[in-house]
Amino acid sequence: MDVVATRTLVIWCPAWNGNVRDFEVVVTALEAVTPLIELTDPGTCAFATRGPSRYFGGDKALVHEVVRRTQRALQTLGNPGPVRVGLADGPFAARVAAFREEALVTVVAPGSSATFLRGFSVHVLDNHELTEVLVRLGITTLGAFVDLDRSDVLGRFGREGEGAHRLASGLDNSQPLARRIPPDLEVVVELDPPVDRIDQAAFVAKGAADELHERLSRLGAVCTRVLVGFESEHGEVRERLWRHEGALSPTAISERVRWQLDGWLNGSPDSRPTGGLERLLLRPDEVGPAQGREVGFWGQQSLAAERAAGGVARVQGLLGPDAVLAPVRRGGRQPHDQLVLAPVAGFALAEGRTVAAVATDKPWPGQLPAPSPTVVYRRSLEAHVLDSHRHSVGVNARGVMSEVPKWLGVGTDPKIWFDVAAWAGPWPLDERWWDAESARRRARFQIVTNDGKARLMALAQQRWWVDGTYE
Amino acid sequence: MFDTCNPMKHPLSLDERRERLAGLTEQVAPVTIAAEQTLSLAPALDPLFPQGKLRRGTIISAAGSGGALSLALTVCAQASRDGSWLAVLGAERIGLAAVEEIGIALDRFVVVEAPPPDQWGSVAGALVDAFDLVLVATNHQIKHHDARRLQARARERGSVIVHIGRWGWPEAPDVRLDVIECQWSGLGEGHGILQARQLTVTAVARRDTVPRRKSSMWLPDKQGGVSLSNEQGGVSLSNEQGGVSLSNDLADEQVSDLAEVS
Numbered sequence: 001m002d003v004v005a006t007r008t009l010v011i012w013c014p015a016w017n018g019n020v021r022d023f024e025v026v027v028t029a030l031e032a033v034t035p036l037i038e039l040t041d042p043g044t045c046a047f048a049t050r051g052p053s054r055y056f057g058g059d060k061a062l063v064h065e066v067v068r069r070t071q072r073a074l075q076t077l078g079n080p081g082p083v084r085v086g087l088a089d090g091p092f093a094a095r096v097a098a099f100r101e102e103a104l105v106t107v108v109a110p111g112s113s114a115t116f117l118r119g120f121s122v123h124v125l126d127n128h129e130l131t132e133v134l135v136r137l138g139i140t141t142l143g144a145f146v147d148l149d150r151s152d153v154l155g156r157f158g159r160e161g162e163g164a165h166r167l168a169s170g171l172d173n174s175q176p177l178a179r180r181i182p183p184d185l186e187v188v189v190e191l192d193p194p195v196d197r198i199d200q201a202a203f204v205a206k207g208a209a210d211e212l213h214e215r216l217s218r219l220g221a222v223c224t225r226v227l228v229g230f231e232s233e234h235g236e237v238r239e240r241l242w243r244h245e246g247a248l249s250p251t252a253i254s255e256r257v258r259w260q261l262d263g264w265l266n267g268s269p270d271s272r273p274t275g276g277l278e279r280l281l282l283r284p285d286e287v288g289p290a291q292g293r294e295v296g297f298w299g300q301q302s303l304a305a306e307r308a309a310g311g312v313a314r315v316q317g318l319l320g321p322d323a324v325l326a327p328v329r330r331g332g333r334q335p336h337d338q339l340v341l342a343p344v345a346g347f348a349l350a351e352g353r354t355v356a357a358v359a360t361d362k363p364w365p366g367q368l369p370a371p372s373p374t375v376v377y378r379r380s381l382e383a384h385v386l387d388s389h390r391h392s393v394g395v396n397a398r399g400v401m402s403e404v405p406k407w408l409g410v411g412t413d414p415k416i417w418f419d420v421a422a423w424a425g426p427w428p429l430d431e432r433w434w435d436a437e438s439a440r441r442r443a444r445f446q447i448v449t450n451d452g453k454a455r456l457m458a459l460a461q462q463r464w465w466v467d468g469t470y471e
Numbered sequence: 472m473f474d475t476c477n478p479m480k481h482p483l484s485l486d487e488r489r490e491r492l493a494g495l496t497e498q499v500a501p502v503t504i505a506a507e508q509t510l511s512l513a514p515a516l517d518p519l520f521p522q523g524k525l526r527r528g529t530i531i532s533a534a535g536s537g538g539a540l541s542l543a544l545t546v547c548a549q550a551s552r553d554g555s556w557l558a559v560l561g562a563e564r565i566g567l568a569a570v571e572e573i574g575i576a577l578d579r580f581v582v583v584e585a586p587p588p589d590q591w592g593s594v595a596g597a598l599v600d601a602f603d604l605v606l607v608a609t610n611h612q613i614k615h616h617d618a619r620r621l622q623a624r625a626r627e628r629g630s631v632i633v634h635i636g637r638w639g640w641p642e643a644p645d646v647r648l649d650v651i652e653c654q655w656s657g658l659g660e661g662h663g664i665l666q667a668r669q670l671t672v673t674a675v676a677r678r679d680t681v682p683r684r685k686s687s688m689w690l691p692d693k694q695g696g697v698s699l700s701n702e703q704g705g706v707s708l709s710n711e712q713g714g715v716s717l718s719n720d721l722a723d724e725q726v727s728d729l730a731e732v733s
Binding site: 304305307308310311312314315318319323324325326327338339340341344368369370371372373374375376377378401404422423424446448451452453454468470471 | 564565584586598652658663695
């Protein structure tokens with residue numbers, strides 16, 4: 001008898017801008033294909049394909065339909081971009097297939113996940129410590145990893161390594177099977193009076209997530225998938241399945257509750273609930289034994305990081321997900337180019353993040369050496385620098401100054417003028433001269449005024465600007 | 472250390488044991504420090520603090536033109552390197568390259584945009600609960616009850632709040648630092664480059680054996696860190712009766728550039 005096993009389809013929108021509430025539109029569009037969609041992060045989702053595949057007449061037809069719907073949803077959002085799809089026997093292989101660079105759509109034939117995965121690098125396992133060690137041992141592909149004896153891997157790397165070995169062999173043990181979860185693991189919170197603000201609901205959700213975590217830990221279990229459901233006072237229901245690579249911590253669960261709520265309450269007007277939220281349901285969907293991850297010794301999860309992540313989540317509940325920022329390194333000559341601030345998700349902090357160290361092998365000629373200004377203006381402030389005749393100081397094309405700077409005033413029409421005590425420059429900066437639109441030509445100066453304050457100034461097109469202050 | 476049950480195995484020497492213990496302590500350090508009362512401080516800043524220590528649960532305010540922000544960050548730098556997390560509230564224009572040079576660990580650094588004034592208290596409270604070090608930059612006058620609540624929370628959680636802003640902390644802070652002199656070196660008349668800055672800082676602490684402390688330091692010094700200035704021989708503990716004269720009028724602009732509070 002030919003048993004049609006369940007396969008998994010993973011969709012990834014690489015150009016996704018990270019916006020949570022807009023992704024709801026895409027998910028809603030896909031719900032017409034299958035009701036059981038699983039979300040990992042905004043931009044990626046997955047579902048089981050036995051039913052849908054049969055309905056659409058085969059895998060290829062299903063993929064075609066999925067791509068069509070997703071693209072249409074992206075068009076309505078004004079965010080067109082490539083849609084990548086991977087279809088394979090198990091979720092891990094399907095993810096790897098979706099992220100594969102060679103093709104937009106990859107369908108792995110049934111039963112050939114193991115062969116398909118062999119050629120990939122061990123980095124797709126997404127487990128930094130394990131990968132580091134494997135690479136040092138000379139094992140760079142999944143094939144080489146799978147060729148190792150599983151008991152050896154268990155002995156050397158523990159349960160985590162064994163799990164990774166299973167994944168790499170195409171033996172995904174996380175299928176979306178219907179399993180009976182003991183009902184007392186569910187957490188249901190009745191919200192009275194009904195709640196219609198995200199931060200209030202997020203606060204309640206945090207408590208519910210803690211409760212769920214508590215119940216699971218008492219059983220020595222963790223869940224890797226959770227169903228988050230809301231019910232409005234008029235009976236509208238919105239349920240979503242969320243999956244996470246590792247175990248879902250309470251912070252991670254409450255973050256996802258917030259995302260889901262954000263998507264629902266602030267999404268498209270026709271899908272918004274007509275009343276406040278009355279009921280919150282958290283149901284763990286995939287429960288497995290706790291692997292006992294050590295806290296603190298890998299340097300990743302420490303109490304301080306968990307605490308910080310919790311604080312970040314609370315602040316985001318009050319001010320929105322973009323209100324908390326963390327540094328990310330890019331390249332650049334100007335002080336505001338090299339390191340930038342980007343929104344950060346609370347639980348990403350808890351799991352440990354590293355800001356890449358300064359790339360010493362990449363030269364950025366034209367950079368000013370340390371010390372750097374402590375205040376940097378993304379939009380430089382207007383300023384005026386005058387010589388002893390009260391004319392604006394200029395620099396000619398050969399970099400020769402017209403006069404010695406004597407006075408400095410900040411603003412379009414400065415009320416206070418400072419004496420220039422010391423100065424140096426010009427240090428020309430000519431970026432992207434080959435592109436007429438984005439070319440940037442500035443002459444930089446450092447100027448210290450008589451109050452002791454130092455400023456990083458720039459002269460561009462005969463106008464003076466303050467780029468930064470050394471507070 | 473637990474090898475005593477198997478005397479046949481090669482016993483660890485005392486040095487090896489010490490090393491192992493130090494290594495383990497380092498790993499676990501952020502967790503155990505919570506039990507202690509102080510956070511580590513760069514040695515050059517010791518003269519400014521009572522008993523030379525940065526006590527947990529205290530409010531520190533830094534003011535003065537040209538150096539208050541660097542000073543505030545430097546107060547937090549050593550503790551940040553040792554594992555504490557630092558949150559900055561209301562200073563979105565902070566220069567990240569400078570933050571890195573001062574020695575703050577960027578892995579444990581977070582910036583929160585200035586919230587609307589009615590939410591300022593709750594956001595600041597949430598940060599004080601979760602972070603060991605909170606640098607607060609304000610462009611508005613903090614309400615007395617907000618300040619008192621934050622002070623209580625900081626004491627309870629063992630967090631340190633460092634405040635900079637046009638209007639000082641409304642209640643008396645535990646330590647008030649004032650930059651009274653600021654002198655850059657390295658720049659001439661049309662040549663050179665900024666290299667080092669000499670700051671003269673006074674400190675008035677609520678619970679202290681002397682009414683006022685004064686210290687002269689290089690911040691940053693030529694190596695990018697902070698060090699005591701040799702000229703003044705370090706600390707001068709003043710016993711004058713008069714209060715500290717706040718910095719000059721131009722101080723009003725000091726932090727107005729930092730945050731855009733709409």
